[in-house]
Amino acid sequence: MPTIHHPELDTVPLSAVLAALSDPTRLEIVKRLDESGSVGCVCADIGVDASKSALSHHFKVLRQAGVIHQEPQGTARITTLRREELDGRFPGLLVSVLSAEGPV
Amino acid sequence: MPTIHHPELDTVPLSAVLAALSDPTRLEIVKRLDESGSVGCVCADIGVDASKSALSHHFKVLRQAGVIHQEPQGTARITTLRREELDGRFPGLLVSVLSAEGPV
DNA sequence: CGCATCGTTCAAAGAACATTGGATAATGCG
DNA sequence: CGCATTATCCAATGTTCTTTGAACGATGCG
Numbered sequence: 001m002p003t004i005h006h007p008e009l010d011t012v013p014l015s016a017v018l019a020a021l022s023d024p025t026r027l028e029i030v031k032r033l034d035e036s037g038s039v040g041c042v043c044a045d046i047g048v049d050a051s052k053s054a055l056s057h058h059f060k061v062l063r064q065a066g067v068i069h070q071e072p073q074g075t076a077r078i079t080t081l082r083r084e085e086l087d088g089r090f091p092g093l094l095v096s097v098l099s100a101e102g103p104v
Numbered sequence: 105m106p107t108i109h110h111p112e113l114d115t116v117p118l119s120a121v122l123a124a125l126s127d128p129t130r131l132e133i134v135k136r137l138d139e140s141g142s143v144g145c146v147c148a149d150i151g152v153d154a155s156k157s158a159l160s161h162h163f164k165v166l167r168q169a170g171v172i173h174q175e176p177q178g179t180a181r182i183t184t185l186r187r188e189e190l191d192g193r194f195p196g197l198l199v200s201v202l203s204a205e206g207p208v
Numbered sequence: 209c210g211c212a213t214c215g216t217t218c219a220a221a222g223a224a225c226a227t228t229g230g231a232t233a234a235t236g237c238g
Numbered sequence: 239c240g241c242a243t244t245a246t247c248c249a250a251t252g253t254t255c256t257t258t259g260a261a262c263g264a265t266g267c268g
Binding site for chain 1 (some may be wrong): 114115116117118119120122123125126127128131193194195196197199200201203204205206207208
Binding site (some may be wrong): 127129154155156157158161162165176178179180 | 255256257258259260264265266
């Protein structure tokens with residue numbers, strides 16, 4: 001398995017982050033990761049209704065947008081939010097998205 | 105010309121707003137509108153490099169996402185940001201987007 | 209009225225995106 | 239080793255988005 005690539009947040013365009021977060025499935029993934037805290041999540045156990053391939057795709061999009069971090073652990077991958085880094089690059093963005101009320 | 109429809113912000117999904125803002129052209133439009141303040145902008149004078157039709161399309165997307173308000177004035181339309189309303193529905197979101205540094 | 213201005217609408221084309229199913233790779237356990 | 243688990247990759251399909259150019263509609267001015 002090739003090393004997982006995580007982009008420098010300084011190089012990530014704002015539009016890429018917004019695009020990554022603009023999909024309801026991915027928004028739900030991010031919310032689950034937020035609830036899981038620093039413990040992180042195994043992709044398969046995220047509890048989002050989507051096929052294995054679709055999930056893999058969405059995680060890839062989120063990773064390339066600098067939203068999440070993935071660490072191999074056994075056959076699984078522990079996924080966490082890049083909270084502090086994101087908040088450094090886009091202050092207030094993640095919090096406003098995570099705390100939004102109403103329809104997703 | 106039919107009355108321009110502006111959605112109630114409570115009914116606008118977060119993902120719709122993020123999708124509207126995730127396009128670089130539309131992000132630039134929003135930034136110009138922010139600079140114009142409460143005075144507003146005439147679409148054609150927005151100074152964004154896009155065709156008339158493309159601009160109309162982008163304004164429509166932004167309007168349907170509740171991001172902008174348009175008011176007929178003569179043959180033109182005065183466009184303004186729905187700042188306060190947006191900040192009520194998604195506290196901190198617009199500010200974080202508008203004040204973001206780095207690549208768009 | 210005649211005409212220019214500003215914007216919307218329509219159809220068409222191309223690009224980008226989401227989803228699926230099957231194949232593949234890597235790890236850990238018995 | 240053989241097998242289950244976890245996740246990625248690939249090709250294919252269908253959908254959505256973006257853009258263009260042409261046609262149309264509404265408004266205001268002379």
